[in-house]
Amino acid sequence: MILQKPVAIVGGGPVGMVLALLLDRLGVETVVFNTEQTTNRRPRGSTHNSRTMEHYRMLGLSSKIRQLGLPLCHPRDVLYLTRLNGYELARISMGSERERQQAAATAGETDQIVEPLLRANQMYLERFLFEQVGMRRGVTLRFGWQVNGLEQSADCVTLRAESDDGHAEQWAAGYVIGCDGGQSFVRRTLGISYSGETAQRSAFMTGRMISAHVRVQGLYASALRGREAWLYNILNPKLRMLLFSLDGKADFLMMMNAAADTSLPENAQLTEYLRVAIGVNVPVTIVGQQIWNGGVALVANSFGRGRIFLAGDSAHLFSPTGGLGMNTGIDDAANLAWKLAASVQGWGGENLLRTYEIERRPVAVRNTVAARSLTHRLGDIGIPNELDDSTEEGVAARINLGGLLQKFTGQFSAPGIELGARYDGSPIILSHDPPPSDDPVNYNPSSVPGGRLPHLWMGPPNPGRCSIFDRLGRGFTLIRIGDIAPSAAAFQAASRTLRMPMEVINLSKVPAFDLYQRRLILVRPDQHIAWRGDAVPDDLQGLLSAVAGCERISKSPSWFDGDSKSVCT
Ligand SMILES: Cc1cc2nc3c(=O)[nH]c(=O)nc-3n(C[C@H](O)[C@H](O)[C@H](O)COP(=O)(O)OP(=O)(O)OC[C@H]3O[C@@H](n4cnc5c(N)ncnc54)[C@H](O)[C@@H]3O)c2cc1C
Numbered sequence: 001m002i003l004q005k006p007v008a009i010v011g012g013g014p015v016g017m018v019l020a021l022l023l024d025r026l027g028v029e030t031v032v033f034n035t036e037q038t039t040n041r042r043p044r045g046s047t048h049n050s051r052t053m054e055h056y057r058m059l060g061l062s063s064k065i066r067q068l069g070l071p072l073c074h075p076r077d078v079l080y081l082t083r084l085n086g087y088e089l090a091r092i093s094m095g096s097e098r099e100r101q102q103a104a105a106t107a108g109e110t111d112q113i114v115e116p117l118l119r120a121n122q123m124y125l126e127r128f129l130f131e132q133v134g135m136r137r138g139v140t141l142r143f144g145w146q147v148n149g150l151e152q153s154a155d156c157v158t159l160r161a162e163s164d165d166g167h168a169e170q171w172a173a174g175y176v177i178g179c180d181g182g183q184s185f186v187r188r189t190l191g192i193s194y195s196g197e198t199a200q201r202s203a204f205m206t207g208r209m210i211s212a213h214v215r216v217q218g219l220y221a222s223a224l225r226g227r228e229a230w231l232y233n234i235l236n237p238k239l240r241m242l243l244f245s246l247d248g249k250a251d252f253l254m255m256m257n258a259a260a261d262t263s264l265p266e267n268a269q270l271t272e273y274l275r276v277a278i279g280v281n282v283p284v285t286i287v288g289q290q291i292w293n294g295g296v297a298l299v300a301n302s303f304g305r306g307r308i309f310l311a312g313d314s315a316h317l318f319s320p321t322g323g324l325g326m327n328t329g330i331d332d333a334a335n336l337a338w339k340l341a342a343s344v345q346g347w348g349g350e351n352l353l354r355t356y357e358i359e360r361r362p363v364a365v366r367n368t369v370a371a372r373s374l375t376h377r378l379g380d381i382g383i384p385n386e387l388d389d390s391t392e393e394g395v396a397a398r399i400n401l402g403g404l405l406q407k408f409t410g411q412f413s414a415p416g417i418e419l420g421a422r423y424d425g426s427p428i429i430l431s432h433d434p435p436p437s438d439d440p441v442n443y444n445p446s447s448v449p450g451g452r453l454p455h456l457w458m459g460p461p462n463p464g465r466c467s468i469f470d471r472l473g474r475g476f477t478l479i480r481i482g483d484i485a486p487s488a489a490a491f492q493a494a495s496r497t498l499r500m501p502m503e504v505i506n507l508s509k510v511p512a513f514d515l516y517q518r519r520l521i522l523v524r525p526d527q528h529i530a531w532r533g534d535a536v537p538d539d540l541q542g543l544l545s546a547v548a549g550c551e552r553i554s555k556s557p558s559w560f561d562g563d564s565k566s567v568c569t
Helices: 014-025 050-058 097-105 122-135 185-190 267-278 325-345 354-379 392-406 415-419 489-497 510-516 540-547 562-568
Strands: 002-010 030-034 078-081 088-092 139-143 145-152 157-163 168-178 194-197 207-216 231-236 239-245 251-257 284-294 297-300 308-310 476-481 502-507 520-523 529-533
Touching: 002 014, 002 157, 002 325, 014 030, 014 050, 014 122, 014 139, 014 325, 030 145, 050 325, 050 415, 078 392, 088 392, 122 139, 145 168, 145 185, 168 185, 168 325, 185 308, 194 354, 207 267, 239 267, 251 267, 267 284, 297 354, 325 354, 354 415, 476 510, 489 502, 489 540, 529 540
Parallel strands: 002 030, 002 168, 030 139, 078 231, 168 308, 476 502
Antiparallel strands: 078 088, 145 157, 157 168, 194 297, 207 251, 207 284, 231 239, 239 251, 476 520, 520 529
8 A cells, every 4th residue: 555645754853843843834744754763862953043943933832942951041151161160261141041032022123033042952852843743633753664765756756664663664745855864865865965075174073073961960069050051162281072051950962072983982981081071070971972073064966856855964964063054954944845835735836846956055055164164263273281270371371262262152143144044046036136245143134035024023022922923924925014005905816816825914114114125025935035016016927926936037027126116215
């Protein structure tokens, strides 16, 4: 018997599970295969950036996800020290989760951080997502099943999967998405390779690295008394180590360079390294450890073929500095989900899914390069021999290095990278206007089509207030700004003809016009702007067909708003 689903997802990591949830929200059934029976139990990334948090918000899950990991009042600071009980070199204050939530709740109407960045380890997130996908009737789970065969025809893809206990199944799906990580079976089956950088260049965080989940009882009460932080960055002439707080109690993620051979170090050796880093003799348990390669910036040469697509680590591999790997994967899922839904539901054109690679591959290149350059900045820091000495030279070395480290904030928050991904040049983005400059640090909100819809709060400051993102529809949304904005009737009629879901939002306030600069803004289901203008274009059906990928961009300039700017001045 061949089982069937519109979409099959290979890989139940964070990207695969978020994609399944996004598709479920859009009414598309999926089956998710994952080799292991449970989610990943080893700690990896902890950073969920503002854009990822917006995607969780779209799923109605951001508040619950904010409860995961560290206690709400635990500081998310980054502390540089010579040892945990040694000299403090620098502290980058990042507040607690509670403080960030309060700041977002009371921010001004056009403040762009609707969902502040969150630190909560991926292993907690994956467990939570697994519960969520398990509750969705539209998601069929095959955890403990490995996909080992894949063939596509013009109409569908056939998959073979085998369970832990030797059962085999055959599935047919309209589309298959490989969210199966860096060793992706799907990518290799398609014959797609990565290109980019793998060379080891810096002394730290490149080449072979160890990550270990360690349990150190009583650390907060001993070496860390009064020094609570999210990340302890330990630098001294003997050792460099990162220690991330996982639960604010006894669990930490430890990262350091691995020896050049292939075997994992003995637990006793890791314990010894930890004791050097802590500076006092406390009981240490090594819960688990893994080896990975730091410093890479690799992007798949293609993001799919025919009916099969790649997302997450199968499409790009990052150096973890900057915490961009999973976040870029989740943004892939947001770009792909609505295009799959539109294709399955019949309103997406034949070119729509092709724009996934056109739009996402440049973002993957941009983000992998940014992460690698952050890795080099961190790895290239020189450690003076006298850094941990109680001499005058030691004091001077600490002041010098501390001053340098205090300025090194880009790896912990970079709103420009997080919120500034743009799809300029995509055939389904209709604009002739120059995009804002791509600044990795500062996010420049802009209504020039291609970027994320600039954010607007819809009510007075309070913790439960509504964001414009909460009002956007599951399909396209037309935002009308001001009393003299053209009627939405023509858009609604044309979208009905094309069976394209469309909602309308009317905004009358001054900040909205200042922010959006036009009377009409057409927003895609992934919250990126597809088109803007001040008047209803003559060929409205052509415009909507183009943004839904139904046709190639024609030469007609009537969709572009270049000449209509005078209407609003
Ligand atoms: C030490 C470290 C720190 C990191 N820090 C951050 C951070 O702070 N922020 C961030 O954004 N990213 C971070 N990352 C990167 C992040 O962990 C990955 O980018 C993320 O896990 C990728 O998710 P994914 O779902 O694409 O793939 P994965 O998490 O690798 O999941 C792939 C899944 O596919 C399954 N699978 C594989 N083959 C098959 C098959 N044939 N059939 C069925 N199932 C299959 C696997 O079992 C696995 O569960 C870090 C990574 C490391 C190693």
